[in-house]
Amino acid sequence: MDNVVKSLSKRLAPAADKPVDRPTREEAEAAVRTLIRWAGDDPDREGLHETPKRVAKAFKELYSGYKDDPHEVLNKIFKEVEGYEDIVLVRDIPFYSHCEHHMVPFHGVAHIGYYPTKGIVGLSKLARLVEVYARRLQTQETMTAQIATALEEALEPRGVAVMIEAEHMCMSMRGVQKAGAITLTSQFTGAFKDNATEQARFLSLVRHGKV
Ligand SMILES: Nc1nc2c(ncn2[C@@H]2O[C@H](COP(=O)(O)OP(=O)(O)OP(=O)(O)O)[C@@H](O)[C@H]2O)c(=O)[nH]1
Ligand SMILES: [Zn+2]
Structure with a gap:
């Protein structure tokens, strides 16, 4: 990769400059449980039981732009x-x-x-x-x-x-x-x-x- 392409990729790369240390799905779900408690609710009650799993899944969709490359979108x-x-x-x-x-x-x-x-x-x-x-x-x-x-x-x-x-x-x-x-x-x-x-x-x- 020559320097021009490299600097171009850097500019269009995901917002984070450094590679992101992604947590495991279990860690992400535990974080959602913590936020539910922070909101004042009980993550173990029936209605919220599967919520951490759903939120982790929803994040994949809502923040899918980090894995997408604008170069690829515009390459044709x-x-x-x-x-x-x-x-x-x-x-x-x-x-x-x-x-x-x-x-x-x-x-x-x-x-x-x-x-x-x-x-x-x-x-x-x-x-x-x-x-x-x-x-x-x-x-x-x-x-x-x-x-x-x-x-x-x-x-x-x-x-x-x-x-x-x-x-x-x-x-x-x-x-x-x-x-x-x-x-x-x-x-x-x-x-x-x-x-x-x-x-x-x-x-x-x-x-x-x-x-
Ligand atoms: N410029 C800009 N500001 C944004 C955007 N989205 C949210 N904000 C603002 O980000 C600012 C964050 O301000 P802070 O004072 O750090 O946070 P805060 O105490 O929660 O601020 P308030 O929203 O005023 O209660 C707020 O003024 C938001 O309105 C955006 O896309 N562009
Ligand atoms: Zn805001």
């Missing part, structure tokens, strides 16, 4: 597009993630646009890319940047625009308790960066489906 590029080089935009991609501060869900939609140069990716791959990063412990800002960087590196497009709109349960059902407050984040590269007209076009397509 279609070059035959008859010279198409205008914007490709998928909007309203729904996602569920968990904030890294409280491990409480945040959910919403992602909008992704890019101007192709060397080719296009299958549209579903844009949604898969969102999944890779959503199914990790996240901040909305990091997730937005990671999606833009992955596309930038895989497609070398003329520009990438990513916008995420989400509600954070840690702000709705606890803490400041502002249900319905929506956080917007965006990351623009290339033709979109520092270009108000391009950004306005992207936003208009996201909001109205037309310019």
